[in-house]
Amino acid sequence: MPLRRALRRRLGASLLALATLPGPILLAPTGAGAAVPTYGVDERAQAVASPALVFLEVTYKGVIRDKASGRPLEAGTKVVSRRCSGFVVNPDGQVLTTGVCVQPSHDVVRLMTFYSVGRARVDKGQLTEGQLNGFVDGLMKTADFTGEQPGTQPEATLRGQLNVATAGQTGKPAIGGTVVAAQKPDDGNLALVKLDQGGLPAVEINRDAGLGRGSTAVILGFDTKDVDGDHGTYTVQAKLVDVITLEKVDYLKVSEDVGPYSHGGMAVDNNGRVVAMLDADPGVPERPNRKLVGTDVLADFLGKNNVRNELGDADRAYRRGLDAYFAGRYSTAIREFDATPSNLLANVYRRNASDRYAVEGDAVENSADWLGYGLSAAGGALLILLITxxxxxxxxxxxxxxxxxxxxxxxxxxxxxxxxxxxxxxxxPWPTSGGGTPMTSGPPSPYEGTGWGPHSGPPAGTDHPAPHEQRHPDTEPDRPGHF
Known part of the structure; x- marks a missing residue:
């Protein structure tokens, strides 16, 4: 074949390749892109933060005695418990919570103990509901709650649980802990707890949150719907709320709460970073947990106790996995979640990613590969054209x-x-199909819920807890061992 005819054929083949390659490059992502799921930012915020939420339970064991004589007023020992929420601020097991929960005054411990005794008598028909408060007032004047010996303090034991907690749990998965530092309510009401286990999921504190009137946040805390809280199951509750009051520079108030055991829980931003701690609202008789303690106060308290707020390698891998999952890059999500085996929620999302990958494939990653292949082929064709x-x-x-x-x-x-x-x-501009924020039809609607799931989307609204469940530990308790 003459040389010039051969060159013409080569040139025609090169141009044909260059002209036809953009077709599949542009069209391939279109069908796959439809598989990218749409999620609300509040679900991702909950997914990031909730593994670091801790159910805290302090158990007091002692003897009820007459103040004057020291003789026991009840046979045997009495056990009462105090429960709240907290959150891990570094993987070593350092937890922030409220001081009134994990280190209340002795009078608070006595009060909840005497209410526990009074309610037991109401259940037996020995007292009426109308006589309960008078019975407790009388014991507060004449009785004490001590250790095994008169004049000693009751024995206190602190334990924490992650994910799903069971009241009264003494063995695994409960983790023992100690109170490192605690403030009185008038001094700030913060406490630092050290759990006896490392490698725990942690959460970031966002000191640049800028939370104020009109802002929204996702609040998280533990609560139970069981009537018998002493044997109940406690789970993470979440709700999207509005900031409605600016009381002080560092103290805010939100529109709703997620239950009486949520004090010490957290309010987080769309990225799952802490913007405040939940505490009791002193301006309402029922003291719902709607008051927010600002991040500057939290950070200063940690600094005074030489504790750094930081994430571990597993935390960063978990967040990368969530980024990939919510963007539809399921194979990447699976690899990242494999690096966080101790994170229960990571295991849940990994299973969801595996299921979605089996059905939908990797929408974004496949389109990115097609783009790379297409550009590489186009570059080769252009090189052949220039040589020709x-x-x-x-x-x-x-x-x-x-x-x-x-x-x-x-x-x-x-x-x-x-x-x-x-x-x-x-x-x-060259169209792209991946790597950015998934397209949605609009911002997510605020919702009220008490639970959520990574596969099913935001939870349905539930009834507000009954009035007797809204009492705070500093007021009259509503169940044995609870205030």
């Missing part, structure tokens, strides 16, 4: 007796005329 044109030019220059090429004096002018080439504007 160069070879044609050299072959033409070697032809004997060739006339000189026509010359145009006007810059960028074609040889057949004196005007410049027409310009139609810059090329259209």
């Amino acid at each position: 044109l160069g070879w044609r030019y050299l072959s033409w220059r070697r032809r004997p007796g060739a006339a000189p090429a026509p010359f145009a004096g006007d810059p960028y002018a074609p040889v057949s005329g004196g005007g410049p080439f027409p310009m139609s504007g810059p090329p259209a």
Whole structure:
């Protein structure tokens, strides 16, 4: 075959490849992109933060005695418990919570103990509901709650549980802990607890939150719907709420709460970072947990106790996994979740990612691969085209007796005329199909819920807890061992 004919065929093949490649490059992502799921930002915030939420339970064991004589008023020992929420601020097991929960005053411990005794008598028919408060007032004047020996303090034991907790749990998965530091309610009401286990999921504190009137946040805390709280199951409750009052620079108030055991829980932003701690609202008789302790106060308290707020490698892998999961890159999500085996929620999301990958594939990753392959092929075709044109030019220059090429004096002018080439504007931007924020039809609607799931979307609203469940530990308790 003559050389020039062969070169023409090569040139035609190169141009055909370059012209036809953009078709599959642009069309391939279109169908796959439909598999990318749509999620509310509040679900991701809950997914990031909730593994670091801790159910805290302090158990007091002692003897009820007459103050004057020291003789026991009840046979045997009495056990009462105090329960609340907290959150892990570094993987070593450092937990922030409220001081009134894990280190209340002795009078508070006595009060909840005497209410426990009074309610037991109401259940037996020995007292009426109308007589309960008077019975407790009488014991507060004449009785004490001590250790095994008169004049000693009751024995206190602190334990924490993650994810789903059971009241009264003494063995695994409960984790023992100690109170490192605690403030009185008037001094700030913060406490630092050290759990006896490392490698725990942690959460970040966002000191630049800028939370104020009109802001929204997701609040998280433990609560139970069981009537018998002493043997109940406690789970993470979440709700999207509004900031409705700016009382002080560092103290805010929100529109709702998630139950009486949520004090010490957290309010988080859309990225799952802590913007406040939940505490009791002193301006309401039922003292719901709607008051927010600001991040500057939390950070200062940690600094005074030489505790750093930081994430571990597993925490960062978990967040990368969530980023990939919510973007539809399920194979990447699975790899990242595999690096966080101790995180129960990571295991849940990993199973969801595996299920979605089996059905939908990797929508974003596949489209990104097609784009890379297409650009690589286009680059190769362009290189062949340049080589071919160069070879044609050299072959033409070697032809004997060739006339000189026509010359145009006007810059960028074609040889057949004196005007410049027409310009139609810059090329259209290259469409992409992945790596950005998933498209949604609008911002997520605020919702009220008491639970959530990574596969089913935001939870349905539930009834507000009954009034007797809204009492705070500093007021009259509503069940044995609870205030």
